[in-house]
Amino acid sequence: MPLSEILFWFLTALALFSALMVVFSDNPIHSVLWLIMVFFAISGHYILMNAQFLAIVNLIVYAGAIMVLFLFVIMLMNMNTDAEPQKSQWMRIAAAVSGGALLLILVAALKDNAGAVSRTSGEGSIGLIRNLGKVLFTDYVLPFEISSVLFLSAMVGAVVLGKREKNSKPVNH
């Protein structure tokens, strides 16, 4: 078994296991950490597909920035296992059943592709920063610039939402 295939199966198993742990950990902090593991595994997949730029961005943006943000928020709220609310048994069963049904249906719908020649591997160099950057700053420069406006407005929104208003009281209807 070639190394890349071993890596593929390892990363897949890691991603799925970590994802399950995200859902089933009682402690929110553990969930965050397992999610970071998922992102690492996915970045590994990106590297296997020679999409180096996305792999790095995934790590920096998701695993680095976003998940740290999550951690901060959770710690700010001082959450732990005890405070974790639990759903009713009935809701859990319903959720499991519908999730299972969705998986079943999607797999059943897509399994007929098994013999197709569609494939993927690490060849090709479009995933490199140089190639992506060229396209991004020529054909997609307008969306790119607009996304900066999106960030700006998100930032302003976060600040406005997060600011504690003077003499504001908890709203209880």
Added chain:
Amino acid sequence: MNKFVFLIPLLPLLGFLINGLGRNYLGKSLVSIIGSGVLLASFALSVAAFNWVNAPGFKPEVIFYFDFIHTGGLRIPISFLIDQLSVLFLLIITGVGSLIHIYSAAYMHEEAAPHFARYFAYLNLFVFSMLLLVMGANFVVMFVGWEGVGLCSYLLIGYWFGNNEYNKAAKKAFVMNRIGDLGFLLAIFWMIGQFGSISYMEVFAKAPTASVAVITGITMLLFVGAMGKSAQIPLYTWLPDAMAGPTPVSALIHAATMVTAGIYMIARSNVLYTLAPASQDLVAIIGSATALFAATIALKQNDIKKVLAYSTVSQLGLMFLALGVGAYTSGVFHVMTHAFFKALLFLGAGSVIHAMHHEQDILKMGGLKSKLPITHLTFLIGCLAIVGIPPFAGFFSKDEILIAALQKNPVYYVLAVATSLMTTFYMFRLYFLTFGGNFRGTDHQWSHLHESPFAMTFPLIALAVLSVVGGWIGIPTLFMEDAHRLSNFLQPVIAPPSEVHHLEHSVEWMLLGAVLTLVLVAILLAARRYGKNFKVENTETGLSKLLANKWYVDELYDAIVVRPLDALGAFLGRVIDNRVVDGVVNGVGKAVQFGGRQLRLLQSGQVGSYVLLMVASLIAFLILQLFWKP
């Protein structure tokens, strides 16, 4: 001239709009000036149009204005046809109409100003519709006018809407007319289907190509329309009830013009009728039957207007008889003379009613000739004209119809003569009961009796003159060769009856003499019975009771049509509407309410349940999309 033709109907419409919209602001005198003025102007234009048509070298002209409906292969234009026939009717309508408008101004002066203006607005609208009816160059424009006059008739019969009986009479007239209109409408549809056109010119040009059965069907349906509008058996019962309206309305609409619309229609479609002998026979049979039937009823009526109403039905029957035997010109001639003398008689009756303070029972009148000299004289002229004493107008037209009937079938002739004799009897019964003998009303009424004002006597005099001389345009060849000016005038639009075997002049003279003698005998009989020594008897027995109750036709219709329909309506209302329709409506409401109450439970506000539902529907959609193979 053809540039101004549109003004003839437009002026009355303007009058209608001004009087109708300004009824709360305009004074009575202004209203009557506007109402009568537009008609007089219209009359003047009609005279001009007549001169134009009468000039040598005139060809019937279709004046196109705009397309009313243009769809697929069908084109229905608003256009007017000016020819000899329509111009003749224009003269009758605007001429008699003007006189009646003037008369109305005095007759209705007791009404409050807004109602007075409403009356004139309706009257103008009626004249507009009637002009549209006769001027239209196709059957659809005629139908528009046809419906318009029906509407105005309804509005004017129910003019005193405070009285519920009058409203019922108006409703009856409207419904009966609708039954006839349905026939007319079906005929129009059939013509569109058969000929692809409703213009007179095209339909008449294409008519010979259609089969006799089709033409017979169309003409019979047209005749059903005429039955309703012109009050023929079996749809005649509305006309006597229509006397609920003001008397000038009865004179204008229910004697002189609207009820002759059926005659106009058949005379206009004479090409079609000539192609359908079966329809002609039907017209003649219905016409003669109606003439006789209505005359018998008129013998025993005591309401001055009811007598005249049945007389109108009877005279219309005579006109249809003329049309049915192919003597279209005679029918139209009788329309004209009838318009003169019947309008005169109605207006005279109106004058009497006016003087008697709305008393209409002739048993309570009598001896009015000394108090109402002008009314008396003109009324007598009207009576002489209707019974056909030479040289009054009715003589010429009625004589023509009799001769035409005899040439077709002696049975028609006998029926028509019987009708004339009865007409003579009941008209002079009416005359003697009203004007002869002694006064039978209260002393109070007697002391207040007065001749009507000039605005009312002037139309009477004018119509009396016309009733005398009106027949002279149709002098039969019996008296003078080639003196039938009307026949010559109408020659281009109405083909003369073919293969007529002319009667010997001696036979004609003999018949004429016999009929005149019989008529004189009838007058004498009426004078003896209802003259000086008349006493009111209340014992009605046998036949006379049957006649006084109008052969119980109203009761018969009530039993076979109205009551079953009422019962059906009650059944539908009670069972179908209450149970089925209401059940469905309430059921829908209840089902929605119930469903809403159940669905409300889903709207828990729990985000989790929303997401669960979302996923469930996603699954459902995926199954549908990916695995559902219908």
Added chain:
Amino acid sequence: MQVMPINYYIFLSVALFTIGIVGVLTRRNAIIIFMCIELMLNAVNVLLVAFSKMHHLNAFAADQLTTVGTEAQLFVFFIMVVAAAEVTVGLAIIVMLYRNIHSVDINFLNRLKH
């Protein structure tokens, strides 16, 4: 280099996506639900990159310099951009929520009913 069938990536993506959905359905903690949504986004990203690669390889055989598939990777990039913005605002909302009701339990957020 070893060729991996596209199906493997599809199934991986589907599995991650389903796990995300199950997470959204079973948890009541708003932050965890938020994280599960991120997980679902990433599942989609994996799929996009895999398809981009597949199309690129098919075109690569004919033309070594082809740029087929670039768009999909850029799309993933923009998804990340939007996700970052979304997380910022979303977390701000959750913080404000916590400040008001001292909980992040979505079962308390049932005012949509009214």
